[in-house]
Amino acid sequence: MTELLKSLRTWPWHIVAPVLLFVAVAVLAPWLTPYDPAAQDYMSILQGPSWAHWLGTDYLGRDLLSRIIGGARVSLTAMSIVLLAALILGVVVGSLAGYIGGRFEVVMISAIDIFLALPSLVIALALIGIMGPGYWSMIVALTLAWWANYARMSRAVVVAELRQPYIEAARIMGANHLHIFSRHILPSVLALVVVYASADAGALVLAIATLSFLGLGVEPPTPEWGQMLVDGMGYLEDNPALVILPGLALTLVVVSFNLLGEAFALSKVPRPARGLTLSRRRRDRAKEEAARAQVEARP
Amino acid sequence: MPDFPAIQTSGVKVHFRIAPGRFVKAVDGVDLAIPAGTFHGIVGESGCGKTTLARTIVGLQSATEGEISIAGRSLSNWRRADRKGLARKMQFVFQDPLGSLSRRQTIEQSLEEPLIIHGVPDRRKRVEALLDLVGLPRTALGRLPRSLSGGQRQRVGIARALALDPSILICDEPLSALDVSIRAQIVALFADLQAKLGLTIVMIAHDLAVVREICSSVSVMYLGRIVESGATERVFDDAAHPYSQALLSAVPSPDPRIETTRERVILAGDPPSPSNPPAGCRFNTRCPLVFERCRNEEPVLNPATHGGLAACHLSQADQHATI
Numbered sequence: 001m002t003e004l005l006k007s008l009r010t011w012p013w014h015i016v017a018p019v020l021l022f023v024a025v026a027v028l029a030p031w032l033t034p035y036d037p038a039a040q041d042y043m044s045i046l047q048g049p050s051w052a053h054w055l056g057t058d059y060l061g062r063d064l065l066s067r068i069i070g071g072a073r074v075s076l077t078a079m080s081i082v083l084l085a086a087l088i089l090g091v092v093v094g095s096l097a098g099y100i101g102g103r104f105e106v107v108m109i110s111a112i113d114i115f116l117a118l119p120s121l122v123i124a125l126a127l128i129g130i131m132g133p134g135y136w137s138m139i140v141a142l143t144l145a146w147w148a149n150y151a152r153m154s155r156a157v158v159v160a161e162l163r164q165p166y167i168e169a170a171r172i173m174g175a176n177h178l179h180i181f182s183r184h185i186l187p188s189v190l191a192l193v194v195v196y197a198s199a200d201a202g203a204l205v206l207a208i209a210t211l212s213f214l215g216l217g218v219e220p221p222t223p224e225w226g227q228m229l230v231d232g233m234g235y236l237e238d239n240p241a242l243v244i245l246p247g248l249a250l251t252l253v254v255v256s257f258n259l260l261g262e263a264f265a266l267s268k269v270p271r272p273a274r275g276l277t278l279s280r281r282r283r284d285r286a287k288e289e290a291a292r293a294q295v296e297a298r299p
Numbered sequence: 300m301p302d303f304p305a306i307q308t309s310g311v312k313v314h315f316r317i318a319p320g321r322f323v324k325a326v327d328g329v330d331l332a333i334p335a336g337t338f339h340g341i342v343g344e345s346g347c348g349k350t351t352l353a354r355t356i357v358g359l360q361s362a363t364e365g366e367i368s369i370a371g372r373s374l375s376n377w378r379r380a381d382r383k384g385l386a387r388k389m390q391f392v393f394q395d396p397l398g399s400l401s402r403r404q405t406i407e408q409s410l411e412e413p414l415i416i417h418g419v420p421d422r423r424k425r426v427e428a429l430l431d432l433v434g435l436p437r438t439a440l441g442r443l444p445r446s447l448s449g450g451q452r453q454r455v456g457i458a459r460a461l462a463l464d465p466s467i468l469i470c471d472e473p474l475s476a477l478d479v480s481i482r483a484q485i486v487a488l489f490a491d492l493q494a495k496l497g498l499t500i501v502m503i504a505h506d507l508a509v510v511r512e513i514c515s516s517v518s519v520m521y522l523g524r525i526v527e528s529g530a531t532e533r534v535f536d537d538a539a540h541p542y543s544q545a546l547l548s549a550v551p552s553p554d555p556r557i558e559t560t561r562e563r564v565i566l567a568g569d570p571p572s573p574s575n576p577p578a579g580c581r582f583n584t585r586c587p588l589v590f591e592r593c594r595n596e597e598p599v600l601n602p603a604t605h606g607g608l609a610a611c612h613l614s615q616a617d618q619h620a621t622i
Contacts, residue, residue, distance in 0.1 A: 165399040168359050169459070173413040174386030183412070187403060291446045295439050 015263045018256035025069060026076035035063040037070035037223040046238045058228075058242050059235055068249050070223035075253070078139060078218070079204045083197055085143040090150025095189055097151070098158030099181065109155070115148035121207060128216045138217040142207060146200070153196060154189045161188050199261020202254040209250055225250045303371035305335040305467050305499040306356060311365035312523075313351050323574045325351040327523035328365070330600055333516075335370075335466070338493050338500045340510035340531070342546065343520035344570065349503045350394075352520070353471045356501070357391045369467065383417060389467040390460035395476050396452035400444040406455050407440040413462040429458040433488060450481035457488065461496070470502045474509060482506070486513055507550045511535050519543045522581045523573055525600060529607020539609035542582050580612070588613060 025032060034054075041061035048056045055064040097108035115123065120142075127141035161167065161184065170180050209226030211217035218224035225246040232242030313326040325348040333339045341349050354360040356367060358378055367374040369389055377385040393399035400409050410429055414422045430437060433454040444452055453473060460468060470489075474482045490513045493500050504510050510517055511531060518528040519542065527540040538544040545564040552558045566585045571577050577584050580593040592612050603609035 164401075165393050165395055166401045169391070169393065169399050170412065170416075172357055172359070172386060172391045173416050173459075173463070174383040175412075175416050179416060184401060191403075288446050291442065292448055292451075295436060295442060295447060295451060 015256075015259050018252065019260050022072060022253050022256065023076060026072040029069050029073035033063075033066035033069045035066045037062065037066040038221045039063075046235060048239065049241075055245060056239055056241055058231060058239075062223075064241065064245060067223040067228060068225070068245060071225045071228065071246065071249065072253075074218055074222055074224050075205050075208055078135075078208050079201055081139055082142045082146060082204055082208075083201060085139070086146040087150055087193060087197055089143065090147040090152075091154045091186075091189055091193060093147070094151035094154030094156075095158050095181070095185060098155040098162070099177075099185065105155075108151070112148045112151045112155075115145070116152060120145035121210065124207065124211065125216070128211070133216040133219075135218055135222075138208070138211050142204065142211075145207075146204070149200070150193050150197070153193055157189045157192055158185055161185055195261070195264040198264055199258060202257030202261070205257065206250065206254050303368075304332040305337075305370060306331065306333040306501065307368045308332075308352075308356065309366050311352070311355060311367060312363045313348070313355050313360055314363045317574065321574055324523050324576065325573060326355060326362075327573075327576065329520075329523075329525055331518060331525060331528070333499060333501060335499050336497055338490075338502070338513055338515045340514035340517040341501065341503050341520060342505060342507060342510055342517060344546070345505070346570065346573065347520045348523040348573070349520050350471050353391075353469050353501065353503050357389060357469050358385070359391075386413070386465075387417065387463045388465055389469065390463065390465040392453075392456055392460050392468060392470040392473045394472040396449060396456045397444055397476075399456050400452060400459075402444060405441055405443055406435075406447070409444070409455060410459055410462060413459060417463060419463075425462065429462055432461060432492070433458040448481070449477050450484060453477060453481075453485055454488065457485075457492070461492070466497070467499045468501070470500065472503050472505065474504065474506060482509065489513060507535075507547060511550065519546060522570055522576055524581060524610065525608075526582065526611070527603070527607065527609045528600070529603075529605075529609075533606055537605050539603040539605040539607065539614040540582075540611045541586050541588050541613075543609075545587075580610075 039062065041057070043061065044053065044057050045061045046057060046059055047053055047061075050056070053063050053065070055068070057063055058067070093108060094112070097105045097112075123145040124138075124141040127144055128137055131137035131140065167180060167184060170184060175183075208217055209224070209229075212224045212226035213230055215227075215230070218227060220227065228246040229243055232239075232246070235242055308329050308331045311326055311329045312324065314322040314324050316322055327348070329348075329352055341352065343349050351360060355362050356369075356374075358374055369377060369385065374385075377388075400406075404412070407426060410426045411422050413419075414425055419425060426440070427437065430439065435451060435454050435458070439447065439451065439455070444455070447455065453476075457473070473489075474485055477485060486509055489500065489502070492498060493513075502510070502514065514531050516529065517531045517534050518525045519534070519538075519540065520526065521542050527534060527538060527543045529539075534543060535547055535550070538547055541564075545566050548562065548564045552561055564587065566587075568585055571581070571584055577594075578597075579595050580586070580589075580598055583589045583593040586593065590612075596612070598610045598612050600608045600610045603611070603614040605614060
């Protein structure tokens with residue numbers, strides 16, 4: 001626990017903060033929105049910014065600020081469900097394939113490859129075509145379009161880990177499969193896959209907006225950014241904010257998730273030692289050396 | 300105490316298929332009986348199958364043929380009926396101490412793991428006792444393997460192997476990944492542990508000087524077979540098999556007078572491929588004393604005229620060979 005607190009100070013806060021802001025806005029949306037995002041008010045249609053409506057209103061008199069905040073909540077919810085479902089499905093299928101091996105692995109890999117060969121949005125569109133549009137069919141379609149990535153990665157990690165001598169050591173200690181899997185394999189799989197998923201979150205938010213933009217995702221009364229873009233397009237000349245603001249919100253969220261994913265990836269992948277990095281490495285090595293010396297100096 | 304050997308192998312073969320119909324015969328008929336309480340070394344050049352033999356004995360590798368028994372009970376029976384019991388009886392020390400410890404686990408977690416698997420109570424106390432046993436300070440507990448030195452990591456590996464209080468320890472080249480300066484300490488640790496805990500230790504090694512120093516008996520392997528076995532002193536001073544003579548003559552002597560006049564047997568060529576061993580005696584392609592019979596008839600491991608066991612037509616005690 002103290003380790004975690006210590007590492008908290010070295011976190012790249014300027015990168016984490018925007019993502020946290022998005023999550024906070026989404027979670028607190030019901031308390032932040034000044035109006036019900038779906039409430040129509042025909043007395044104030046297509047208004048510009050005012051004290052009553054900070055960001056103006058759309059063609060049905062709905063408060064734009066409330067709709068953007070509400071949209072954040074819808075995006076976050078849908079994205080979290082899809083990400084969680086895809087992670088669970090991918091990790092379970094991929095790990096089992098890697099752990100069991102043999103013919104089962106070959107079959108699973110082929111299935112994963114089929115899903116990976118097609119662009120995920122194409123898969124999602126095809127599945128929605130079969131199931132019909134709607135919130136839950138969008139969730140299912142996106143999950144099925146996304147899981148293969150995680151399955152492939154999980155399998156690769158499992159296969160690499162299984163070859164490590166420490167797994168053999170656990171076997172010799174009499175550990176059963178469940179112990180080896182939960183104590184050694186799963187943590188390594190999650191360490192990689194969760195990092196990758198954090199970078200994927202942005203792409204998912206975008207995919208949800210795309211499907212809703214096409215009218216295949218979140219249904220109309222619910223505020224959703226992609227849908228707001230379509231709604232606003234007809235009134236581009238009257239109130240460009242109707243298109244610009246949801247677009248801006250979407251862009252910022254996607255960019256901040258991508259930056260977060262990149263920061264995670266960079267701290268994982270060793271970079272070429274040059275300049276500042278080299279001096280930091282030297283410092284790290286000196287620290288490690290000191291730790292070693294401390295252990296060596298027996299009491 | 301029981302009168303059966305701690306480890307017995309009879310006709311153990313491990314063949315790896317490399318192509319249809321082609322096998323690498325890594326271990327090809329090993330008979331070994333190691334009495335309880337001995338420190339047994341297994342030596343031989345690279346690729347002779349020593350590591351495969353060790354992995355087969357602990358069950359990491361399944362034998363293609365032959366029978367292994369641990370404390371009088373067959374390995375397959377142990378593994379089928381009492382895997383945890385086997386783990387408490389026999390443990391393994393790995394060659395690569397870093398790879399054999401999980402890089403995510405602290406030393407404490409690594410040492411605790413066997414205790415958790417076997418539901419041992421009072422883990423913290425046992426872990427501390429293990430640290431004392433292998434000479435590591437308490438401060439090592441919270442560290443990750445990569446912030447320890449090679450020697451310390453190997454101490455952790457040994458401590459973990461001893462956590463369940465086994466009576467048999469199989470060590471696969473436990474010293475070869477260590478610096479020479481650290482080796483002496485770990486050798487001393489092994490000798491100390493063997494004396495203190497009365498362990499049966501089988502140590503795979505290619506550092507012959509180390510084997511000579513700590514092992515009470517030794518087997519020499521060549522191309523998947525044991526060519527000679529016996530008490531360390533006897534094998535090193537008066538080897539019966541020409542291959543042992545050649546291998547052991549490579550050990551330098553600390554005495555310069557002996558070192559300058561020491562007779563060295565230099566073998567010509569490489570060992571034959573283990574996928575296609577020569578007919579007759581396996582050593583006949585490189586043996587300086589080869590004669591007709593060696594090319595036709597494979598010698599078996601029999602009591603040698605020198606004492607111990609040797610697989611050579613020239614040294615069988617029961618029939619004085621005539622060339």
